[in-house]
Amino acid sequence: MRRLRATLFLAGTGEAPALVAVTASEPGEGVSTLVTGLAGVLAPGSRVAVVEADLRDPVLARRLGLDETAGLGEVLEGRADLAEALTTWGDGVTVLPAGTATRDPGDLLATARVGEVLDRLRATHDVVLVDTPPLGSSVDAALLARRCDGAVVLCRAGATAREEVAATVSELTAVGARVIGGVLTMVPARRRRRRSAARGATGSVRTAVAAPEEEPVGLPDEEAAPAGAHRA
Numbered sequence: 001m002r003r004l005r006a007t008l009f010l011a012g013t014g015e016a017p018a019l020v021a022v023t024a025s026e027p028g029e030g031v032s033t034l035v036t037g038l039a040g041v042l043a044p045g046s047r048v049a050v051v052e053a054d055l056r057d058p059v060l061a062r063r064l065g066l067d068e069t070a071g072l073g074e075v076l077e078g079r080a081d082l083a084e085a086l087t088t089w090g091d092g093v094t095v096l097p098a099g100t101a102t103r104d105p106g107d108l109l110a111t112a113r114v115g116e117v118l119d120r121l122r123a124t125h126d127v128v129l130v131d132t133p134p135l136g137s138s139v140d141a142a143l144l145a146r147r148c149d150g151a152v153v154l155c156r157a158g159a160t161a162r163e164e165v166a167a168t169v170s171e172l173t174a175v176g177a178r179v180i181g182g183v184l185t186m187v188p189a190r191r192r193r194r195r196s197a198a199r200g201a202t203g204s205v206r207t208a209v210a211a212p213e214e215e216p217v218g219l220p221d222e223e224a225a226p227a228g229a230h231r232a
């Protein structure tokens, strides 16, 4: 996770991308888990915000034990102000939970209001992490990623097909989003140990990260993990 933090901060020009969309190809690859984990790691030193833009499968309110009030759905539909929908979690992380949308999420996320919400959060935070649905199920993540400084693509070790990741990356780049990194999640323990030993590292490893120049599409093939892939 700390390596991922370094990757985010060193990506591209060396300037920290403030607004980062996190996505995957299929549900269950660990997007929401990574977003909250990363927010927790970043929070002590930075002003961090999490936007739960996965209006189709909201989990944060329940997982983080937040009060179920308004969220992004209500804000986008004009039923709540941004300020009243924001809540705080952990070490001062600002969270905008998904809330409840009554309209189609794809329609809501296509409106300019999304950009206004993200820009307002960017103005008051060092990092804004956007939890998005997988691109295999909807175009929501592409709509969001093009409004962000960069997108991080997750793939689940041994589960996400190389072609799926390639399709996800091309869908993102086609709309003008900048893919700044790939993260290999749920790496099996046996492989984790071998990788750690090879690098002389110790401790448990849950996730491997590739920097942008390391071809994220190469990630799902575990046996041929990019030489520079590292632990999060």
Ligand SMILES: Nc1ncnc2c1ncn2[C@@H]1O[C@H](COP(=O)(O)OP(=O)(O)O)[C@@H](O)[C@H]1O
Pocket (backbone or CB within 6 Å): 024, 026, 027, 028, 029, 030, 031, 032, 033, 034, 059, 185, 186, 187, 206, 207
């Ligand atoms: N790195 C990980 N290692 C082990 N289990 C994980 C990891 N990331 C997520 N999970 C588990 O996988 C399930 C799906 O994760 P989630 O973050 O909700 O995925 P997504 O948001 O991509 O649908 C959850 O039960 C979560 O606890």
Ligand SMILES: [Mg+2]
Pocket (backbone or CB within 6 Å): 031, 032, 033, 054, 057, 059, 131, 132
């Ligand atoms: Mg999720």
